[in-house]
Amino acid sequence: MAKKPYYITTAIAYTSGKPHIGNTYEIVLADSIARFKRMQGYDVRFQTGTDEHGQKIEIKAGEAGITPKQFVDNVSGQIKEIWDLMNTSYDKFIRTTDEYHEKQVQKIFKKLHDQGDIYKGYYEGKYCTPCESFFTESQLVDGKCPDCGREVIDAKEEAYFFKLSKYADRLIDYINTHPEFIQPESRKNEMMNNFLLPGLQDLCVSRTSFKWGIPVDFDDKHVVYVWIDALSNYITGLGYDVDGNSDELYKKYWPADLHLIGKDIIRFHTIYWPIMLMALDLPLPKQVFGHPWLLVGDGKMSKSKGNVIYADDLVNYFGVDAVRYFVLHEMPFDNDGSITWELMVERMNSDLANILGNLVNRTISMNNKYFGGVISNPGVNEPVDDDLKAVALAMHEKVDAKMEKLRVADAITEVFTLLRRCNKYIDETEPWKLAKDETKQDRLATVLYNLMEGIRMAAVALAAYLPDTSARILDMLGTQERDYLKLDQFGLLETGGKVVEKPEILFARVDIKELMEKVEADKAANAQAQSAAAPAEEAETEEGIDIEPKAEITFDDFEKLQFQVGEIIACEAVKKSKKLLCSQVKIGNQVRQIVSGIRKHYSPEEMVGKKVMVVTNLKPATLAGVKSEGMILCAEDADGNLSLMVPEKKMPAGAEIC
Numbered sequence: 001m002a003k004k005p006y007y008i009t010t011a012i013a014y015t016s017g018k019p020h021i022g023n024t025y026e027i028v029l030a031d032s033i034a035r036f037k038r039m040q041g042y043d044v045r046f047q048t049g050t051d052e053h054g055q056k057i058e059i060k061a062g063e064a065g066i067t068p069k070q071f072v073d074n075v076s077g078q079i080k081e082i083w084d085l086m087n088t089s090y091d092k093f094i095r096t097t098d099e100y101h102e103k104q105v106q107k108i109f110k111k112l113h114d115q116g117d118i119y120k121g122y123y124e125g126k127y128c129t130p131c132e133s134f135f136t137e138s139q140l141v142d143g144k145c146p147d148c149g150r151e152v153i154d155a156k157e158e159a160y161f162f163k164l165s166k167y168a169d170r171l172i173d174y175i176n177t178h179p180e181f182i183q184p185e186s187r188k189n190e191m192m193n194n195f196l197l198p199g200l201q202d203l204c205v206s207r208t209s210f211k212w213g214i215p216v217d218f219d220d221k222h223v224v225y226v227w228i229d230a231l232s233n234y235i236t237g238l239g240y241d242v243d244g245n246s247d248e249l250y251k252k253y254w255p256a257d258l259h260l261i262g263k264d265i266i267r268f269h270t271i272y273w274p275i276m277l278m279a280l281d282l283p284l285p286k287q288v289f290g291h292p293w294l295l296v297g298d299g300k301m302s303k304s305k306g307n308v309i310y311a312d313d314l315v316n317y318f319g320v321d322a323v324r325y326f327v328l329h330e331m332p333f334d335n336d337g338s339i340t341w342e343l344m345v346e347r348m349n350s351d352l353a354n355i356l357g358n359l360v361n362r363t364i365s366m367n368n369k370y371f372g373g374v375i376s377n378p379g380v381n382e383p384v385d386d387d388l389k390a391v392a393l394a395m396h397e398k399v400d401a402k403m404e405k406l407r408v409a410d411a412i413t414e415v416f417t418l419l420r421r422c423n424k425y426i427d428e429t430e431p432w433k434l435a436k437d438e439t440k441q442d443r444l445a446t447v448l449y450n451l452m453e454g455i456r457m458a459a460v461a462l463a464a465y466l467p468d469t470s471a472r473i474l475d476m477l478g479t480q481e482r483d484y485l486k487l488d489q490f491g492l493l494e495t496g497g498k499v500v501e502k503p504e505i506l507f508a509r510v511d512i513k514e515l516m517e518k519v520e521a522d523k524a525a526n527a528q529a530q531s532a533a534a535p536a537e538e539a540e541t542e543e544g545i546d547i548e549p550k551a552e553i554t555f556d557d558f559e560k561l562q563f564q565v566g567e568i569i570a571c572e573a574v575k576k577s578k579k580l581l582c583s584q585v586k587i588g589n590q591v592r593q594i595v596s597g598i599r600k601h602y603s604p605e606e607m608v609g610k611k612v613m614v615v616t617n618l619k620p621a622t623l624a625g626v627k628s629e630g631m632i633l634c635a636e637d638a639d640g641n642l643s644l645m646v647p648e649k650k651m652p653a654g655a656e657i658c
Contacts (some may be wrong), residue, residue: 003043007253008034009234011261011269012049012094015075016056019082021339022294024311025327029291029408030260031088032328036403036411036464039484045253047237048083049094050076051230053223054132058212068212072097082311087320087467094237096214096229105229106217107242108280109160109205112228113218117163117279120219123204127155132226134204147264160206160222167275168200174274180287182270183406184334187263187290191270203227203272231273234259235282242280255283258406266290289406292336294327309339313522316578317515321466322348322507328465329412333405341519345512352507355419360473362426363451364503370435370444373498375478377449377491378442384428385450389490391421392454396487399461408465415461422454452477453493460484469506476500518576521624525579525597563657565647566592566614566632571607573599576624583607583632587616588654595628601642613645613657 010030013019027048034046052072061071076095083090094101112118125134128145134155135146145152175181175188175196182188206222207213213223238254239247261269269288277284293300296307314323326344329351331337367373395418402411425447434444459473460482474482477499481492566585574580579597581604594614615631622628633645647655 003041005045005253006034006037006042007045007047007238007256008037008258008260009046009237009256010048011259011265012051012096012230012233013079014051014054014056015072015079016060017075018078018310021309021311021314021323021327022300024082024086025294025331026260026262026291027083027088027090028086028324028327029331031086031090032324032408032464033258033260033403033406035089035467039464040400041485045092045238045249046090047092047094047234048088048090049092049233049237050079050096051226051233052076052096053213053229054226055207055210055212056130056132058210059129061212069097085312085315085320086324089467092237094233096233098236100239101233101236102214104236104240104242105214105224105232108232108276109216109224109228110218111242112162112276112279113160115279117166118160118205119163121159121161122156123159123161124156125154126152128152155209157208158221159204159208159225160216160219161202162205162228162272162276162279164200164203164272164275167278168196170278171271171274172196174284175270181284182266183287183289186334187266187270191267195267195271200271227268227272228276231268231276234273234285256285257287259285259288261288261290263290263292292331292334294331294337294339296339314344317518318344318348318510319507321469322352325352325412325466329409331409333407333409341516342512345510345515348507349509351416353509355416355423356469357506359419359423359426360455360476360506361503363422363448363455364476364499366431367448367452367499368501370431370441370448373501375449375452375493375495375497375499376445377493377495378445380443380446382443384425385446388421388425388450388454391418392457392490393488395457395461396484412462412465415458415465418454418458418461422451422458425451425454449493449495452499453491456481456493457487457490460487472504472506476503514576517622518624521574521577521595521622522579522597524621524623525577525595560617561615562617563633564588564614564616565651565653565655565657566594566612566616566630567653568607568610568612571604573604574624574626580624580626581607582626582628585612585614585630585632586653587614587630592616592629593627594630594632595623595626596632596634598632598634598642598644602644610644611647611651611653613647 008030010026013023030046030048034044038044050072057068057072061068064071080093109118123134125136126140127134128148128150130150131145131147133147135152139146140152144150175192182191205225205228206216207225208221211223213225214229216222216224234256235250235254238250240250240254259269266288274284296309311323326339326347329347330339330343367375395414398414399411402414429447431444431447434440434447455473456477456479459470461484463470477493478497479493481494486492564587566587568583569586569591570584572582574582574595579599580595581599581602583594583596585592585594613633615633618631620627620629634642635645636642
């Protein structure tokens with residue numbers, strides 16, 4: 001029997017910069033749904049990618065002194081690396097600079113124009129450059145952009161417009177007759193009441209004020225604006241062709257079963273995109289789910305606030321599956337979630353290290369201790385076993401029900417309900433006491449079998465959410481029974497085989513104090529590298545690197561800093577950090593210990609013997625538990641490469657830099 005197709009997409013990430021953990025949440029959420037659908041037997045197509053055109057990109061590329069294509073190549077690569085780091089199983093990573101996509105966007109634009117759905121006019125209003133959006137005066141909030149809160153400017157330019165109003169009534173009727181189309185329900189109400197029912201204005205779909213976009217092939221003054229460009233990726237990524245020569249992938253997978261996107265861009269996906277599809281006479285996606293945001297504490301992540309957290313940093317501290325677990329488990333269905341270091345440590349220690357990791361470790365250890373690792377099931381059952389089996393057998397139906405409604409956090413909770421029941425079962429049966437009675441060896445073997453089978457079933461269900469951890473558990477049990485569709489049966493764990501001789505630690509407990517010291521040390525090292533690079537960057541004119549100027553200081557302020565030449569006589573890596581080096585620096589007749597965040601750029605061996613520039617009157621600080629008594633100066637280029645600042649001529653250690 002052929003597998004039923006299932007097509008899931010994420011929003012495509014904008015290539016203006018590195019995505020933070022809130023952005024990364026979406027790809028992990030989509031991956032868990034895609035993996036789960038595969039486990040249910042669906043033929044899944046999972047697409048993600050990057051949105052790479054627009055004025056913001058053109059400006060950022062100019063500031064960096066590179067072409068827009070070079071800029072987006074770099075950022076798109078960075079985004080893909082993070083998606084891969086998070087172990088996401090996408091089938092297609094589309095880029096809006098892909099040649100096929102660009103050609104189809106031009107054809108889509110022309111088709112809509114030729115049939116009268118796109119017309120030329122002028123746009124005049126308040127324009128937000130970062131958001132690349134026009135607003136009317138009434139749409140502004142306190143005179144600023146309603147989306148990002150930044151300043152807007154008066155702007156007027158020739159543009160093509162898409163007749164949204166022509167299709168508004170048809171879309172309203174579709175939403176009313178397809179209650180599952182926009183989820184959660186609150187998002188649907190927002191779209192209907194705030195946008196559709198008050199009446200739609202026609203949409204600006206081309207620009208003339210910048211060039212980094214897909215050219216309108218019949219009017220070269222214009223480039224296609226983001227809405228038609230970016231939104232079309234969901235069909236061009238399947239090989240859709242306007243002329244009717246679409247790829248078999250399009251015929252198989254469209255319409256999409258699920259567009260998974262952030263709640264802040266749901267308007268584009270539930271109004272602009274459906275109307276565009278209606279105009280092209282194409283089927284609408286079956287469902288658009290606007291997920292909530294992941295906040296830091298109780299606020300949005302912002303570089304200006306200094307509270308941005310990146311996925312790769314979290315992985316460095318906790319591991320991939322721990323980060324996956326946290327963002328999936330802590331996000332409510334339709335309310336914003338919150339991430340804090342303290343909460344991550346709590347979940348790591350309580351849920352992952354204790355409820356899951358400790359259960360697996362001690363169960364396998366007991367089977368090794370009492371039966372040499374051999375799995376057997378004599379079938380000496382007692383009433384206490386029945387409840388454990390009932391919880392195990394009920395789990396998959398409960399998980400199915402939660403996942404059907406995209407309640408991923410609740411689905412994970414159902415799996416952990418079984419794991420908690422296994423822990424309680426150990427307390428109820430007390431295997432260590434059974435082991436002391438030779439007449440109860442068969443009962444002991446049955447108890448351990450029930451535990452291992454319960455763990456196996458939980459591990460199979462966890463494969464959608466913690467894929468690496470799931471595989472490691474099943475490998476330790478030595479089982480090949482990994483079929484999610486067979487979780488309606490208890491007792492499939494193969495007997496006669498052996499568990500791993502020494503179970504590995506799945507998740508190590510984390511000390512919050514030690515973690516925060518490490519986090520602060522890494523922050524300080526990064527800040528030190530950036531701060532140290534600033535003077536050199538300002539003086540660097542040959543490569544044309546510009547940096548944001550700092551506030552002016554007086555000469556008296558400058559005189560407070562003391563700069564000297566130092567000679568590095570010894571250097572070693574800081575054990576608690578992957579970024580720090582600890583150098584012993586001779587300055588005059590004394591030796592200072594200085595910690596620097598340059599381990600990625602210099603080995604300890606390279607450092608020894610170098611003469612460097614040092615700030616010698618900084619207040620001592622403790623980084624990763626190591627005292628630092630100064631700052632070694634470096635320069636940093638646009639790619640983040642560091643270079644030690646060294647004297648041009650031979651200078652003695654201790655010479656003053658003035």
